Amino acid sequence: MFNFSIGKDEFLSQFYEQDIYLERQAFEPELNWQHINEVLHAMQPMCSYTRLHDGTKVIPQTEYTEPHLHVGLHSHRFIQQALYKHLSAGSTLIIDRMEIFSPKIKQYCDFLSGFTDQPVVANGYAAFGEKESFGNHWDTHDVFAVQLIGRKRWKVYAPTYLLPMPDQTSRARKQDCPSEPILDTYLNAGDILYVPRGWWHTAIPGNEETFHIAAGVHPARLAHYATWICQSMLTEHLSARQSLSDHKNERQHLEEMADCLKHLLLDQDNLHGFKRTLREYNHVKPEFNLPEAVTSS
Structure with a gap:
């Protein structure tokens, strides 16, 4: 090519x-x-x-x-x-x-x-x-x-x-x-x-x-990985599900969530899972092969 x-x-x-x-x-x-x-x-x-x-x-x-x-x-x-x-x-x-x-x-x-x-x-x-x-x-x-x-x-x-x-x-x-x-x-x-x-x-x-x-x-960026973590995993943890309010002190929950997010981001299994998802989604499919692919099956 x-x-x-x-x-x-x-x-x-x-x-x-x-x-x-x-x-x-x-x-x-x-x-x-x-x-x-x-x-x-x-x-x-x-x-x-x-x-x-x-x-x-x-x-x-x-x-x-x-x-x-x-x-x-x-x-x-x-x-x-x-x-x-x-x-x-x-x-x-x-x-x-x-x-x-x-x-x-x-x-x-x-x-x-x-x-x-x-x-x-x-x-x-x-x-x-x-x-x-x-x-x-x-x-x-x-x-x-x-x-x-x-x-x-x-x-x-x-x-x-x-x-x-x-x-x-x-x-x-x-x-x-x-x-x-x-x-x-x-x-x-x-x-x-x-x-x-x-x-x-x-x-x-x-x-x-x-x-x-x-x-x-068009690659995925690290920010996309972080977004994927937030959307798919972070809300499993109670600190991330806390509401924002003028009537409560969010600092403790933010610190807990930050620690949790760091742990999730640095987990190699999560990173490999994200890359695997990308490979499956972006996989280049072969060209169509009619009629051979049908008649030979």
């Missing part, structure tokens, strides 16, 4: 959530515009999965989609000429969760999921102009930028807020972005760039046709 020059263990120990990683010619691109067109056609009833960005804002979907009634089924469809007009003016088309609609991109995501031991989903980015999609920003999840068609310029800056959570976006912190990038390069078809969450970056089309996917890595 992808031919990385380093192994999984080296990547996880030296780069994952720590540093950017660039792999030139990591794969032979197999997707073309016909494939993208087929995806867009197949997803028309779910075209809410798409966004258009004109370099400064998201364009309302009412400007390039319309309600549609076909054989009693209410859905939406693209207004193709309006979509083309926005793209020719420099807007970027963003296709969310593209692995749902493309088996090949799902294969890419499944490979990266195995490489990181985490769930991976992909958004696609198609552009024909030279406007940046979002400007300098950070993502709240790690990203593998996989260049599939054409090329795109990437500028990456050092992080100023380490390991942001999903609600900790860069929108209100634009002024914090460093002035000088630590990487300024073009990704060509077949190249892959890994950018950890919290690292400032921007992707700039070069006034030529380009398409890449941003394969996002």
Whole structure:
């Protein structure tokens, strides 16, 4: 699938959530515009999965989609000429969760999921102009930028807020972005760039046709483990079930609950149980195998 020059263990120990990683010619691109067109056609009833960005804002979907009634089924469809007009003016088309609609991109995501031991989903980015999609920003999840068609310029800056959570976006912190990038390069078809969450970056089309996917890595965080403990175990203890009231002293109960929570968090059986739950939930299922899987059983 992808031919990385380093192994999984080296990547996880030296780069994952720590540093950017660039792999030139990591794969032979197999997707073309016909494939993208087929995806867009197949997803028309779910075209809410798409966004258009004109370099400064998201364009309302009412400007390039319309309600549609076909054989009693209410859905939406693209207004193709309006979509083309926005793209020719420099807007970027963003296709969310593209692995749902493309088996090949799902294969890419499944490979990266195995490489990181985490769930991976992909958004696609198609552009024909030279406007940046979002400007300098950070993502709240790690990203593998996989260049599939054409090329795109990437500028990456050092992080100023380490390991942001999903609600900790860069929108209100634009002024914090460093002035000088630590990487300024073009990704060509077949190249892959890994950018950890919290690292400032921007992707700039070069006034030529380009398409890449941003394969996002979505791990559980320690805060999620703590939440799981609180929801599934902590309330078994009386101190956690005490009510908050202006007419009682909660300090003793808080101290008891804190001790209990610490014990539960540090219990290795609980941690292993949480990880096991994640593995079962995030398990990458094999592709369907009809009719062989049925006729051979």
